[in-house]
Amino acid sequence: MIRAFLGIDLPSAIRGALQVQQFLLPLPRKVDPESLHLTLVFLGDCPEPALDAAHEGFEALRAPGFPLFLQGLGLFGKDKPRAAWAGVAPSPDLLHLQAKVETIARRAGCPVEARKYLPHVTLGRFPPPPDTLRLERAIALGATFRSGPWDVTEFTLWQSHLTSRGAQYQVLARYPLTPLA
Numbered sequence: 001m002i003r004a005f006l007g008i009d010l011p012s013a014i015r016g017a018l019q020v021q022q023f024l025l026p027l028p029r030k031v032d033p034e035s036l037h038l039t040l041v042f043l044g045d046c047p048e049p050a051l052d053a054a055h056e057g058f059e060a061l062r063a064p065g066f067p068l069f070l071q072g073l074g075l076f077g078k079d080k081p082r083a084a085w086a087g088v089a090p091s092p093d094l095l096h097l098q099a100k101v102e103t104i105a106r107r108a109g110c111p112v113e114a115r116k117y118l119p120h121v122t123l124g125r126f127p128p129p130p131d132t133l134r135l136e137r138a139i140a141l142g143a144t145f146r147s148g149p150w151d152v153t154e155f156t157l158w159q160s161h162l163t164s165r166g167a168q169y170q171v172l173a174r175y176p177l178t179p180l181a
Contacts, residue, residue, distance in 0.1 A: 001045040003161070004110075004158060004159050008152055008154075021086060025138045031166070040097065040102070041101055041102045044111040050110050053108035053109065057105075057108055061100060064093070065152055065177040066093035068088065071087050071088065071089040079132075082126055086145065098117050153179070154176045156173070157174075158171055
């Protein structure tokens with residue numbers, strides 16, 4: 001079994017903009033800037049034969065590259081926040097790519113969760129209980145956050161290793177998208 005996910009790596013300028021947001025938020029456990037990414041589909045603990053089949057499907061996928069930018073901040077966990085995130089501006093191209101790779105992963109036999117896709121970049125997590133009022137105020141101040149656009153030219157398959165310091169990621173494969181015209 002390999003714990004894996006498929007996502008989009010972020011350019012250094014976008015990582016820098018997100019680091020500023022991490023600094024401005026009261027985040028007790030920040031995601032390491034090198035680990036910031038946009039998940040397309042979490043594959044879970046996938047049997048190696050299923051992951052190999054998914055890899056073959058991802059390699060065969062032909063999809064165009066597209067521009068993307070981040071917009072706004074938010075929280076997961078409603079009354080008991082457990083994570084802060086940066087949102088993604090609406091992108092039909094991103095949703096199309098995500099649907100394709102999720103279908104490939106399901107057909108290959110990876111245990112993909114059945115939940116609505118909400119594109120985001122996780123900035124940090126909170127051990128309970130966080131200072132909710134201070135946190136909500138900081139998120140509201142970050143509502144106007146917007147990163148510069150970047151061209152998505154590939155997606156990446158990562159293996160996720162859980163450690164006492166949080167998840168550590170290892171690149172397993174990169175899949176190019178068709179260049180933008």
